[in-house]
Amino acid sequence: MTQPQMEMADSQTGAEPIIIARDVEKWYDNNFHVLKGVSLTVAKGEVVVVMGPSGSGKSTFIRTFNALEPYQKGSIEIDGIQLSHDLKNIDAIRREVGMVFQQFNLFPHLTVLDNVTLAPKWVRRWPKAKAEEVAMQLLERVGILNQAHKYPGQLSGGQQQRVAIARALAMQPKIMLFDEPTSALDPEMVREVLDVMRTLANSGITMVCVTHEVGFAREVADRVVLMADGLLVEEATPAEFFSNPKEERTKKFLSQILH
Amino acid sequence: MTTTTPQFSAPPVNQLGPWAWAKKNLFSSWFNTLLTIISLLLLIWVTTSLLGWALTQAQWDVLPSNFRLLLVGRYPVEFIWQVWLGVAVIAAVGGFSWGVLARQARLLDRRALITLGVLAAIIVVVLALLTNPVSIALALGLLVLLVLTGFAGQAIGRAKPQLGTWLPLLWLVGFLLSFALIRGLIIGRTVRLDDLGGLLLTILVAAVSIVLSFPLGVLLALGRRSDLPVIRGLSVLYIEVIRGLPLITILFASQLLVPMALPPQIRTERVMRAIVGFTLFSAAYLAENVRGGLQSVPRGQSEAAKALGMNPLLTTSLIVLPQALKAVIPTIVGQFISLFKDTSLLAIVGLTELLGMGQAILANPQYLGRSGEVYLFIGLIYFLCCYAMSSASRRLEKQLSAPRRAVEPALTTARPDGG
Numbered sequence: 001m002t003q004p005q006m007e008m009a010d011s012q013t014g015a016e017p018i019i020i021a022r023d024v025e026k027w028y029d030n031n032f033h034v035l036k037g038v039s040l041t042v043a044k045g046e047v048v049v050v051m052g053p054s055g056s057g058k059s060t061f062i063r064t065f066n067a068l069e070p071y072q073k074g075s076i077e078i079d080g081i082q083l084s085h086d087l088k089n090i091d092a093i094r095r096e097v098g099m100v101f102q103q104f105n106l107f108p109h110l111t112v113l114d115n116v117t118l119a120p121k122w123v124r125r126w127p128k129a130k131a132e133e134v135a136m137q138l139l140e141r142v143g144i145l146n147q148a149h150k151y152p153g154q155l156s157g158g159q160q161q162r163v164a165i166a167r168a169l170a171m172q173p174k175i176m177l178f179d180e181p182t183s184a185l186d187p188e189m190v191r192e193v194l195d196v197m198r199t200l201a202n203s204g205i206t207m208v209c210v211t212h213e214v215g216f217a218r219e220v221a222d223r224v225v226l227m228a229d230g231l232l233v234e235e236a237t238p239a240e241f242f243s244n245p246k247e248e249r250t251k252k253f254l255s256q257i258l259h
Numbered sequence: 260m261t262t263t264t265p266q267f268s269a270p271p272v273n274q275l276g277p278w279a280w281a282k283k284n285l286f287s288s289w290f291n292t293l294l295t296i297i298s299l300l301l302l303i304w305v306t307t308s309l310l311g312w313a314l315t316q317a318q319w320d321v322l323p324s325n326f327r328l329l330l331v332g333r334y335p336v337e338f339i340w341q342v343w344l345g346v347a348v349i350a351a352v353g354g355f356s357w358g359v360l361a362r363q364a365r366l367l368d369r370r371a372l373i374t375l376g377v378l379a380a381i382i383v384v385v386l387a388l389l390t391n392p393v394s395i396a397l398a399l400g401l402l403v404l405l406v407l408t409g410f411a412g413q414a415i416g417r418a419k420p421q422l423g424t425w426l427p428l429l430w431l432v433g434f435l436l437s438f439a440l441i442r443g444l445i446i447g448r449t450v451r452l453d454d455l456g457g458l459l460l461t462i463l464v465a466a467v468s469i470v471l472s473f474p475l476g477v478l479l480a481l482g483r484r485s486d487l488p489v490i491r492g493l494s495v496l497y498i499e500v501i502r503g504l505p506l507i508t509i510l511f512a513s514q515l516l517v518p519m520a521l522p523p524q525i526r527t528e529r530v531m532r533a534i535v536g537f538t539l540f541s542a543a544y545l546a547e548n549v550r551g552g553l554q555s556v557p558r559g560q561s562e563a564a565k566a567l568g569m570n571p572l573l574t575t576s577l578i579v580l581p582q583a584l585k586a587v588i589p590t591i592v593g594q595f596i597s598l599f600k601d602t603s604l605l606a607i608v609g610l611t612e613l614l615g616m617g618q619a620i621l622a623n624p625q626y627l628g629r630s631g632e633v634y635l636f637i638g639l640i641y642f643l644c645c646y647a648m649s650s651a652s653r654r655l656e657k658q659l660s661a662p663r664r665a666v667e668p669a670l671t672t673a674r675p676d677g678g
C-alpha cells in the first residue's frame with residue numbers, strides 16, 4: 001500500500017491516458033481569468049491529488065472534467081471522448097465520471113437507498129431490482145448498509161459523505177472526482193471517509209482528488225500537483241512533492257499547511 | 260470535576276395551576292392587566308349583543324327555506340343524488356389519503372376523534388334546524404365512508420408504502436370523476452354548468468381553477484428561469500401583465516374575450532369563461548410563489564444531479580421541483596384559500612355562487628331585511644372551508660417533511676455554492 005509508484009510519475013509510459021487536459025483556459029462571466037492554461041494527463045487507474053491555496057481554481061479545474069463548468073480555450077479528452085467547449089457531448093462524458101462534493105449534496109427528500117438508485121434507474125435505465133442490488137452492495141462497501149432506509153438528514157456528516165461516494169459509484173464511472181470531500185467534516189469523521197477513498201483507490205479506479213489531507217496524499221496518491229493562481233505549478237510523486245519540492249510556490253504552500 | 264451518579268432526570272413538569280397561568284399570561288404587569296380587562300369587556304359586549312340579536316331579533320326562517328339554494332343553487336331537485344355521489348367520491352378519496360398518510364400512527368387518535376365528533380355534532384344539530392332527516396342521514400353516511408376508507412387506506416398503505424407518491428394522481432382522478440358525476444355525464448341527467456349555484460358552484464370554480472392553474476403556474480415559474488431568452492421573456496411578460504391587473508378586470512375580460520378567441524361554433528358557458536379567468540390570474544401568482552421555492556433549492560442539488568448524468572428534465576422533475584414545491588406548500592395553500600374567497604367576485608359577472616345566491620335571496624321581497632342572518636351564515640361557511648384547507652395543509656406539510664437528526668454536527672449544506 002505504501003510503495004511509491006514512480007513509473008507513473010511524469011511520463012505516462014505503460015498505462016494509457018484517460019484524462020487529457022491541454023492548455024485549458026477559462027474566464028468567469030465577470031471576465032475573471034480563473035484558469036490560465038492548465039495541462040494535466042491522468043493515466044488509467046492513477047490517483048492524482050490536487051493541492052493549492054484557496055481560490056487558485058482547483059474546483060473549477062476538476063469541474064471542467066464533467067462539464068459542470070464550461071471552458072473557453074484548450075481541449076479536454078475523457079476516455080477518448082472530446083469534450084467540446086459548448087458542452088455538446090456532456091451526457092456521454094458524465095456517465096464516465098463520478099463526482100463527490102465538499103457539501104455532500106445528497107438529495108434530502110429521498111432515502112439513502114433512493115439517493116443511490118435514482119440515477120441508475122433513470123439514466124442507465126436499470127430495472128429497480130438490479131439498481132437496488134448494486135446499491136446495497138455499494139452501501140455495504142462504504143459501511144452504511146443498516147442506514148439504507150433513513151433520510152440523509154438523519155445521518156452524520158461522515159455517513160452522508162460515504163453515501164455520496166456510493167451514489168457516484170452506482171453509475172459505475174471509470175473516473176471519480178473528489179472536491180475536498182473531507183473539508184466540511186468534523187475531525188473524527190474525516191478518517192472514515194478517507195478509509196473508503198483509500199480502498200477505492202486500491203480497487204484500480206482513476207481518481208482525481210482535491211484535498212489537503214497530506215497523510216492521504218502521501219499514502220495513496222501516485223502524483224501530487226500544485227495549483228496556484230490558475231496555473232499548474234508543480235507536479236511530482238508524493239515523496240518528492242512533500243520532502244523535496246522544486247518550486248518556491250510549493251515550498252511556501254507546504255510551509256503553510258504542514259503546521 | 261467529579262460528577263455524582265448519573266441522574267436520569269425527566270424534564271421538569273411545569274404544570275401551572277389556572278390561577279398561576281392567568282397571573283403569568285394575563286396580569287403580569289399593569290399594562291397587561293389593562294389590556295386583558297379591555298379585551299374581556301369587548302369580548303363580552305360583542306358576544307352578548309350578537310347572541311341577543313341571534314336569539315331574539317333574528318328571523319332564521321330564511322335559512323331553512325333557502326338552504327338548498329345556498330348549497331347547490333338551481334340544481335334539479337330530482338337529480339340531487341348526483342351531487343351526493345360526487346361528494347361521496349371526494350370523501351372516499353379524502354379518507355383513503357388520510358389513511359395512507361397516517362399509516363404509521365393510530366387512525367382515530369384524539370385529534371381525529373374530536374374533529375369527527377365536532378363534525379357529527381354540527382351535522383346533527385345544525386342540519387336538523389335547516390334541512391330534512393334524509394340529508395342528515397346521508398351526511399352522517401359520508402362521515403362513516405370517510406372513516407371506512409381511512410382504515411382501508413391505512414391497511415393498503417402499510418402493505419404498499421410507495422403508494423403515497425400516487426396520491427396526487429388519485430386526487431386528480433377522484434376529482435374528475437366527481438365532476439363528471441355531478442354534471443351527470445356518466446349516469447343520470449346532464450346538468451348545465453350555468454345551472455349550478457351556491458356553495459357547489461363556489462367549490463367547483465375554485466377547485467377547477469386550482470387544478471388547472473397549478474401546472475400552468477409551475478411551467479411559468481420554470482419558464483422564468485429558462486436559459487432560452489424567448490421563453491423567459493414570454494413568461495416574465497405574462498406574469499407581470501397579469502399581476503398588474505385587478506382580478507375583476509380579468510374576469511370581465513375573460514367573459515368577453517374567450518368567446519372571441521374561440522371559433523363561433525364552440526359556445527362556452529359563463530362558468531367556463533370565469534374559470535378561465537381565475538386560472539389565468541392564479542397561475543401568475545402561483546408562478547412567483549413556485550419561483551421562490553425553486554430559488555430556495557441549493558445549487559449543489561442540481562449540480563449533483565447533473566454530475567450523475569441526469570438531463571435537465573430529470574434534474575428538474577426528480578430533484579429540484581419536489582424540494583421547491585415542498586418548501587412553498589404553506590404559501591401555495593394560502594394562495595388557494597384566497598382564490599376560494601375570490602370566487603365571491605363571480606356574483607359581479609352575474610353568476611350565483613354562494614355570495615351571489617345570498618344576494619339573490621335577499622332581493623326577494625319576502626326576505627327583506629334578513630341580510631344579517633344570510634351573511635352570517637355565508638361567512639360561517641367560508642370560514643369552515645378555509646379553516647379546513649389550512650389545517651389540511653399543516654398536516655400535509657408535517658407528513659412530507661423528511662425526518663432529520665435533532666443535532667446536526669458539521670452539517671453546513673445550507674451553503675448555496677458547492678465550490
Ligand SMILES: Nc1ncnc2c1ncn2[C@@H]1O[C@H](COP(=O)(O)OP(=O)(O)OP(=O)(O)O)[C@@H](O)[C@H]1O
Binds near residue numbers: 028034054055057678
Ligand atoms: N461562479 C463564479 N463566478 C465568478 N467567480 C467565481 C465563480 N466561482 C468561483 N469564482 C472565483 O474563481 C476563483 C477560483 O475558484 P475555485 O472554487 O475554483 O477555487 P478553489 O481552488 O477550489 O478554492 P477553495 O480551496 O476555496 O475551494 C475564486 O477566486 C473564486 O472567487
Ligand SMILES: [Mg+2]
Binds near residue numbers: 058059
Ligand atoms: Mg474548491
